[in-house]
Amino acid sequence: MIKLLTLYKENPRQGHLLLLILVGFLVIYFLPVNSERFSNAWLESIRLTNWYAREHVILCLLPAFAIAGAMAVYISQGAVMRYLGPKASKPIALSVASVSGTLLAVCSCTVLPLFGGIYKRGAGLGAAIAFLYSGPAINIMAVVVTAKVLGAELGFARAGGAILFALVIGAIMHVLYRKEEAGRSSVSDRGFSADEQEKPLSITVIFFSLMIGILVFANWAAADSKTWMAIYQWKWQITSLLAIALGVLLVLRWQWSIFHMLILAAIVGLSALLIPGVPQLPFAIGVLGVMSLAALNTQDQEWAAQTWDFTKQIMPLLLAGVFIAGLLLGRPGYHGLIPDEWVNIAVGGNSLLSTLLASILGAFMYFSTLTEVPIVKGLLGAGMGKGPALALLLAGPALSLPNMLVIRTIIGTQKTLVYCALVVVMATTTGFIYGNF
Amino acid sequence: MKFTIYGSGCNKCQTLITNAEEAAKALGVNYDIEKITNTNSIIEAGIMRTPALAIDDDIVIEGKVASVNKIKDWLT
Numbered sequence: 001m002i003k004l005l006t007l008y009k010e011n012p013r014q015g016h017l018l019l020l021i022l023v024g025f026l027v028i029y030f031l032p033v034n035s036e037r038f039s040n041a042w043l044e045s046i047r048l049t050n051w052y053a054r055e056h057v058i059l060c061l062l063p064a065f066a067i068a069g070a071m072a073v074y075i076s077q078g079a080v081m082r083y084l085g086p087k088a089s090k091p092i093a094l095s096v097a098s099v100s101g102t103l104l105a106v107c108s109c110t111v112l113p114l115f116g117g118i119y120k121r122g123a124g125l126g127a128a129i130a131f132l133y134s135g136p137a138i139n140i141m142a143v144v145v146t147a148k149v150l151g152a153e154l155g156f157a158r159a160g161g162a163i164l165f166a167l168v169i170g171a172i173m174h175v176l177y178r179k180e181e182a183g184r185s186s187v188s189d190r191g192f193s194a195d196e197q198e199k200p201l202s203i204t205v206i207f208f209s210l211m212i213g214i215l216v217f218a219n220w221a222a223a224d225s226k227t228w229m230a231i232y233q234w235k236w237q238i239t240s241l242l243a244i245a246l247g248v249l250l251v252l253r254w255q256w257s258i259f260h261m262l263i264l265a266a267i268v269g270l271s272a273l274l275i276p277g278v279p280q281l282p283f284a285i286g287v288l289g290v291m292s293l294a295a296l297n298t299q300d301q302e303w304a305a306q307t308w309d310f311t312k313q314i315m316p317l318l319l320a321g322v323f324i325a326g327l328l329l330g331r332p333g334y335h336g337l338i339p340d341e342w343v344n345i346a347v348g349g350n351s352l353l354s355t356l357l358a359s360i361l362g363a364f365m366y367f368s369t370l371t372e373v374p375i376v377k378g379l380l381g382a383g384m385g386k387g388p389a390l391a392l393l394l395a396g397p398a399l400s401l402p403n404m405l406v407i408r409t410i411i412g413t414q415k416t417l418v419y420c421a422l423v424v425v426m427a428t429t430t431g432f433i434y435g436n437f
Numbered sequence: 438m439k440f441t442i443y444g445s446g447c448n449k450c451q452t453l454i455t456n457a458e459e460a461a462k463a464l465g466v467n468y469d470i471e472k473i474t475n476t477n478s479i480i481e482a483g484i485m486r487t488p489a490l491a492i493d494d495d496i497v498i499e500g501k502v503a504s505v506n507k508i509k510d511w512l513t
Contacts, residue, residue: 077486081485112445112476113445113479113480113484113486116477117484117485120480309449313448409476409477410476410477
């Protein structure tokens with residue numbers, strides 16, 4: 001026995017390997033392959049992933065990646081940062097911080113240094129907290145994916161809730177620590193000045209409005225209202241008009257070759273005429289075509305590169321999230337590995353207790369970019385109430401255990417605890433009100 | 438030549454490191470690489486957006502991955 005132990009100490013690597021093989025073997029050996037629930041769960045997760053791929057990728061994710069990429073390139077971050085610097089007035093900094101997540105932070109790994117910078121060298125604790133909170137919830141990708149997968153109502157409730165939250169939590173933190181805040185002295189405002197803007201603001205606004213318009217109308221869903229249905233009937237006509245306008249804008253103001261643009265338009269038009277009834281095809285060709293043209297233009301290569309970065313980063317995570325959600329929870333109305341009764345006991349209905357549990361779970365769990373959406377979808381299908389769902393969405397992406405640990409090293413234990421408590425309390429309250437009224 | 442790369446270690450920072458190495462090798466410059474991954478040190482360096490690259494303690498790019506050619510321009 002002792003000999004074996006010394007042998008293990010001499011070759012720890014081999015020992016670990018042996019343990020790993022043993023565990024893997026035992027898991028496979030005892031897999032309940034004959035249980036119906038088990039085999040069903042795998043089928044469910046494949047079906048769910050397939051449904052996502054069909055319903056959400058082309059019309060929703062593809063253009064959203066392109067828009068996120070364009071935001072990273074064409075929106076001057078300095079123009080926003082100016083309002084968050086040490087000399088900015090506090091109320092303005094707070095309001096700008098609560099909405100600037102839409103423009104600045106698409107990837108969660110960029111949020112923390114920005115947060116620390118605003119806190120230590122910029123507008124201070126309130127604005128920094130507001131930015132930290134709203135960033136992951138209101139960036140364009142999060143809003144689009146939530147609205148598309150969970151429905152427009154929950155999507156807008158989430159975006160609105162996040163901005164409101166950011167304002168309130170930021171203001172509370174500022175008031176709580178106002179003495180300490182008054183003593184801060186600004187070191188330098190490096191990083192907070194406006195950098196050179198290449199295109200006039202009006203052009204940038206039109207450019208993004210057109211792209212967001214295309215995204216919104218292409219995803220317009222049928223609903224019970226008359227005007228809503230009227231728009232639904234015309235959605236592809238409206239989408240094509242907006243796409244043409246975007247093409248014209250790119251040729252006029254981005255100096256793209258008119259010849260290339262006409263070829264792309266012809267291919268898109270042809271595919272729509274030859275294979276009618278599949279709007280996804282011309283749409284996908286259009287988006288990919290615009291991205292390829294961007295990649296061909298030296299001055300706009302960055303747009304294609306950024307878009308590709310987002311795609312690489314988010315796509316695998318999202319699909320893995322969908323697959324796991326399907327495996328554990330199944331599609332709505334079907335069963336996954338976790339019995340629906342468990343979900344019902346924990347977060348079913350809209351009671352205060354289940355809302356509180358949902359927000360605490362959300363605060364500690366780590367959701368990598370956007371995976372919270374399919375998970376909430378699965379939970380909703382298994383019987384979660386919409387109040388707890390909103391609570392989870394509001395507390396989820398803003399906080400996680402690893403995230404808390406980093407925040408703690410920047411602002412200290414006490415402030416971190418106050419912040420987390422505020423998030424949980426507010427998420428519970430908002431979720432409870434939303435679920436019951 | 439000293440490269441300092443700031444970033445929490447995500448994909449983009451890795452690309453920036455390889456690009457910087459490639460640029461230095463192409464020009465035949467001797468270089469050291471320092472990676473700053475601690476969030477507090479990044480903030481103290483005055484960086485707001487990662488990844489960022491400093492050449493001889495002079496911050497040349499922030500929030501973006503610089504291409505090999507761009508880094509070559511800065512080195513010459």
